[in-house]
Amino acid sequence: MAGKTLYDKLWDDHLVKQRDDGSALIYIDRHLLHEVTSPQAFEGLRLANRKPWRIDANLATPDHNVPTTDREKGIEGIVDPVSRIQVETLGKNCDEFGILEFKIMDQRQGIVHVIGPEQGATLPGMTIVCGDSHTSTHGAFGCLAHGIGTSEVEHVLATQCLVQQKMKNMLVKVNGQLGKGVTGKDVVLAIIGKIGTAGGTGYAIEFGGEAIQNLSMEGRMTICNMAIEAGARVGMVAVDGTTIEYVKGRPFSPTGDAWDAAVKYWRTLHSDLDAEFDKVVELDGADIMPQVSWGTSPEMVADVTGNVPDPAKEEDPIKREGIERALKYMGLQANQAITDIMLDRVFIGSCTNSRIEDLREAASVVKGRKVAKSLKQAMVVPGSGLVKAQAEAEGLDQIFLDAGLEWRDPGCSMCLAMNADKLGQGEHCASTSNRNFEGRQGFGGRTHLVSPAMAAAAAIAGHFVDVRELLN
Amino acid sequence: MRAFTQHQGLVAPMDRSNVDTDMIIPKQFLKSIKRTGFGPNLFDELRYLDEGKPDQDSSQRPLNPDFVLNQPRYKGASVLLARSNFGCGSSREHAPWALDDYGFRVIIAPSFADIFYNNCFKNGLLPIVLEEKIVDQLFQEAEASEGYKLTVDLEAKTVVTPSGESFGFDVDDFRRHCLLHGLDDIGVTLEDAELIKSYEDQRRQTAPWLFGAGQ
Numbered sequence: 001m002a003g004k005t006l007y008d009k010l011w012d013d014h015l016v017k018q019r020d021d022g023s024a025l026i027y028i029d030r031h032l033l034h035e036v037t038s039p040q041a042f043e044g045l046r047l048a049n050r051k052p053w054r055i056d057a058n059l060a061t062p063d064h065n066v067p068t069t070d071r072e073k074g075i076e077g078i079v080d081p082v083s084r085i086q087v088e089t090l091g092k093n094c095d096e097f098g099i100l101e102f103k104i105m106d107q108r109q110g111i112v113h114v115i116g117p118e119q120g121a122t123l124p125g126m127t128i129v130c131g132d133s134h135t136s137t138h139g140a141f142g143c144l145a146h147g148i149g150t151s152e153v154e155h156v157l158a159t160q161c162l163v164q165q166k167m168k169n170m171l172v173k174v175n176g177q178l179g180k181g182v183t184g185k186d187v188v189l190a191i192i193g194k195i196g197t198a199g200g201t202g203y204a205i206e207f208g209g210e211a212i213q214n215l216s217m218e219g220r221m222t223i224c225n226m227a228i229e230a231g232a233r234v235g236m237v238a239v240d241g242t243t244i245e246y247v248k249g250r251p252f253s254p255t256g257d258a259w260d261a262a263v264k265y266w267r268t269l270h271s272d273l274d275a276e277f278d279k280v281v282e283l284d285g286a287d288i289m290p291q292v293s294w295g296t297s298p299e300m301v302a303d304v305t306g307n308v309p310d311p312a313k314e315e316d317p318i319k320r321e322g323i324e325r326a327l328k329y330m331g332l333q334a335n336q337a338i339t340d341i342m343l344d345r346v347f348i349g350s351c352t353n354s355r356i357e358d359l360r361e362a363a364s365v366v367k368g369r370k371v372a373k374s375l376k377q378a379m380v381v382p383g384s385g386l387v388k389a390q391a392e393a394e395g396l397d398q399i400f401l402d403a404g405l406e407w408r409d410p411g412c413s414m415c416l417a418m419n420a421d422k423l424g425q426g427e428h429c430a431s432t433s434n435r436n437f438e439g440r441q442g443f444g445g446r447t448h449l450v451s452p453a454m455a456a457a458a459a460i461a462g463h464f465v466d467v468r469e470l471l472n
Numbered sequence: 473m474r475a476f477t478q479h480q481g482l483v484a485p486m487d488r489s490n491v492d493t494d495m496i497i498p499k500q501f502l503k504s505i506k507r508t509g510f511g512p513n514l515f516d517e518l519r520y521l522d523e524g525k526p527d528q529d530s531s532q533r534p535l536n537p538d539f540v541l542n543q544p545r546y547k548g549a550s551v552l553l554a555r556s557n558f559g560c561g562s563s564r565e566h567a568p569w570a571l572d573d574y575g576f577r578v579i580i581a582p583s584f585a586d587i588f589y590n591n592c593f594k595n596g597l598l599p600i601v602l603e604e605k606i607v608d609q610l611f612q613e614a615e616a617s618e619g620y621k622l623t624v625d626l627e628a629k630t631v632v633t634p635s636g637e638s639f640g641f642d643v644d645d646f647r648r649h650c651l652l653h654g655l656d657d658i659g660v661t662l663e664d665a666e667l668i669k670s671y672e673d674q675r676r677q678t679a680p681w682l683f684g685a686g687q
Binding site for chain 2: 025040149161197233
């Protein structure tokens with residue numbers, strides 16, 4: 001019999017009941033909540049007169065609607081009354097049911113996928129869900145983590161379980177070393193470019209290979225974060241020394257004997273050598289260049305040294321039409337050099353790229369330089385209050401401010417424009433976020449997905465440039 | 473939840489692949505704390521020429537005449553015919569809520585994104601996967617004949633065209649069962665409350681660090 005994959009192990013360890021019809025009850029260790037996808041779930045609980053199954057499995061914070069300026073005003077700082085009601089509703093619901101919430105003024109508040117790992121609320125081997133598709137982020141810790149809808153938020157609150165069908169196993173292996181200036185973001189964009197936005201549908205993806213093993217936890221989180229952009233609800237990386245080192249000493253992490261027992265278990269959280277995957281995709285790390293998305297789907301990416309594609313060269317009529325439509329929306333010409341794309345705004349932040357390492361990378365590029373005068377705005381939005389404090393302790397905020405970037409308060413910010421930060425119609429943005437869908441960052445806005453280092457380089461130049469030229 | 477057994481309805485063909493949930497219901501409408509009222513903002517950026525805002529009267533807004541749902545022949549459509557990877561992107565259940573609120577009961581496509589597919593079943597909405605060439609055929613037929621309706625039978629797992637041609641589809645047994653009977657799946661899960669408790673007790677022994685730490 002073949003060995004088990006990491007996904008198989010996590011599945012087996014959380015299986016409460018296998019039903020005859022092929023569905024299974026899976027136990028959920030950690031449930032993260034935010035203000036957008038939870039109000040209807042709490043309302044459902046109340047209507048059915050149900051209580052949360054296990055209060056201490058839940059952790060909440062507002063992130064999508066919070067403003068990234070004037071944090072000292074607290075909830076009163078939320079100008080849009082509809083946004084404010086949503087944040088207030090999360091507070092009331094958490095208070096009513098006794099769920100721990102890092103409220104807007106709490107220094108621990110931040111983007112839900114940043115604070116889980118930061119607090120050690122994300123531990124290896126956990127099942128973690130949240131009403132947010134980027135919950136795949138937590139798979140970087142050898143967790144089985146995925147996004148759920150609001151009905152399932154209610155289901156987890158009420159039962160601590162989810163009804164699931166087992167997915168297939170996919171291994172995405174990135175061999176060798178990454179080149180200088182090439183980051184986790186470039187790796188995952190290259191992977192999505194290769195397998196497509198539906199390439200991972202129905203699969204749990206494990207990211208492995210030397211290039212992944214050499215990444216920091218931040219880099220791994222960026223990659224797992226965007227597994228969903230390849231269609232896979234679940235992205236994972238095996239537990240190793242890097243994982244355990246990151247988890248150690250965090251507020252929710254175990255200590256003493258429990259720590260030792262946990263580490264012993266965590267060391268088993270990798271695919272067995274003889275495990276079989278339903279699909280294997282391999283890339284060579286050395287081939288991956290800094291990536292820039294040119295279209296309206298995360299699979300529409302190119303090397304920074306490349307060009308916008310020519311739809312006339314695409315044989316598949318549906319794909320050709322997709323490229324034509326994307327170029328029209330993005331206001332780009334076929335065959336245009338990526339480095340000729342002029343920018344209006346630069347956004348460094350989001351659950352994909354707002355952790356301390358991301359900010360260090362960006363700061364190292366802008367240090368001693370100035371933001372291009374042609375830009376309307378370049379902003380840096382740390383992922384949590386604690387990331388912000390650490391960045392300030394390291395002097396990164398001053399580097400950004402000296403270069404002419406704005407230094408904001410934590411939140412989802414311009415990633416999805418549910419708050420005051422958004423693009424104007426037709427504006428091009430170099431963004432370290434995860435989705436370049438039409439209108440995602442604002443009505444008519446044009447998003448280009450890049451790494452923090454590439455966004456920082458673009459801020460200096462006013463258009464895309466190969467960040468490797470600035471690093472030399 | 474509303475049960476789904478059979479449905480016959482007018483088909484609207486949306487000829488575009490990778491329709492994401494931001495397109496189905498844009499972010500500004502996610503600020504609602506209710507499950508209803510999203511229908512007027514379904515496909516907002518494609519459907520209207522101006523920028524949509526929460527709490528406005530959408531009946532007064534300028535319509536995009538090129539968008540399929542704005543064509544008079546598709547008024548009252550309840551079966552959405554779509555292309556591959558429908559519902560990709562965010563996990564927002566507001567997407568099926570908006571489709572449902574608009575009046576759709578069935579979505580047919582060659583493939584769906586996983587989370588969206590799952591969310592549909594929680595809301596009495598039936599997503600049906602059919603082979604690409606069958607979907608192509610249905611697109612041609614729906615566009616060729618005004619008033620084109622399909623009949624969907626969840627019990628029999630069939631989609632039947634006006635000419636009587638029948639196509640079978642797959643759906644997993646648990647989801648089908650819940651949808652056919654309009655079951656509250658939390659109630660179904662809670663029938664296994666003792667099993668959940670015994671799993672929990674065992675995990676408290678073997679993995680105590682998962683319980684009650686922190687703050």
